[in-house]
Amino acid sequence: MSNPVFDRINDGIRKGGYASFEPRGRQAGRGRGQQQGQPQYGQYSSTPQDLDPRSLDDLYNQPSAGPVQMGRLTVDDVVMKALGLFGLLLVTAGITGFVIPVSAAATLILPAILVTLVLGLVISFKKTVSVPLIVGYAALEGVLVGGVSRIYGSAFGSGVVTTAIVATLSVFIAMFAGWKLGFIKVTDKSRRIFGLAIFGYMIFALANFVAAWAFGANSGWGFFGFGSGLSILVSVVAVGLASYSLAMDFDSIDRAVAAQLPQKYSWLLAHGLIVTVVWLYLEILRLVAQLQGRN
Numbered sequence: 001m002s003n004p005v006f007d008r009i010n011d012g013i014r015k016g017g018y019a020s021f022e023p024r025g026r027q028a029g030r031g032r033g034q035q036q037g038q039p040q041y042g043q044y045s046s047t048p049q050d051l052d053p054r055s056l057d058d059l060y061n062q063p064s065a066g067p068v069q070m071g072r073l074t075v076d077d078v079v080m081k082a083l084g085l086f087g088l089l090l091v092t093a094g095i096t097g098f099v100i101p102v103s104a105a106a107t108l109i110l111p112a113i114l115v116t117l118v119l120g121l122v123i124s125f126k127k128t129v130s131v132p133l134i135v136g137y138a139a140l141e142g143v144l145v146g147g148v149s150r151i152y153g154s155a156f157g158s159g160v161v162t163t164a165i166v167a168t169l170s171v172f173i174a175m176f177a178g179w180k181l182g183f184i185k186v187t188d189k190s191r192r193i194f195g196l197a198i199f200g201y202m203i204f205a206l207a208n209f210v211a212a213w214a215f216g217a218n219s220g221w222g223f224f225g226f227g228s229g230l231s232i233l234v235s236v237v238a239v240g241l242a243s244y245s246l247a248m249d250f251d252s253i254d255r256a257v258a259a260q261l262p263q264k265y266s267w268l269l270a271h272g273l274i275v276t277v278v279w280l281y282l283e284i285l286r287l288v289a290q291l292q293g294r295n
Contacts, residue, residue: 004124005272006252077266089142096146105150112144164285175246186251235287242280
């Protein structure tokens with residue numbers, strides 16, 4: 001298990017769950033010869049023998065229908081949806097991080113974590129793609145990002161936030177280039193290995209969160225003291241896991257496009273990609289702040 005969104009889509013592709021886009025009724029009708037109803041896409045009410053030479057020439061000179069005309073997923077769909085969600089995230093993050101007071105931003109972090117956790121699980125396991133839930137998640141995730149950035153910025157200086165942003169963009173570009181050029185391989189075996197590692201880290205992160213917020217362990221930083229060698233090591237591992245998750249996300253999007261999924265899944269894929277990018281940013285921010293605090 002890694003990103004539940006991409007796990008769900010990959011499982012569907014392996015099981016052939018996206019092999020057809022026609023309603024079952026139409027598929028059954030086609031099997032009976034389609035004696036009733038309108039002709040389907042690519043079929044004509046007249047046979048070639050009934051058409052005059054000009055009509056036949058026009059028919060065979062028509063360009064083939066592309067993915068857009070067929071309502072199938074394209075990379076552009078995912079990119080545009082991801083940019084839209086990211087833009088909304090930046091707006092709510094900017095309001096939380098620069099407009100409201102630090103104390104108010106701090107109080108919003110815990111509710112944002114809990115709501116996005118529940119909402120993320122609903123989006124991942126919901127049988128249908130819900131655009132309103134995905135948009136709402138992006139807005140709430142921006143509140144979380146803005147609040148955490150504001151706290152770290154006030155404690156360690158705005159430089160840690162800027163460094164984390166630049167580092168996140170750099171890692172994103174490097175991982176995409178490495179995956180695209182074949183330097184970074186994503187296989188079924190690597191998915192299983194890193195998926196288990198990510199799942200294990202998520203369990204640890206949840207336990208660490210409870211220890212920090214509920215019991216105030218190490219002044220509210222969790223199991224390890226902030227800036228300690230063990231804490232920095234855990235952050236480095238987390239950044240590595242989040243970075244490779246990007247490569248798995250890119251590969252999953254590529255698989256989804258190749259499998260010709262319905263266009264509506266662009267929202268779900270864009271959501272999954274944004275979740276990974278935010279996870280990477282938060283882990284890098286924590287790592288940079290710890291390194292800054294040791295100076």
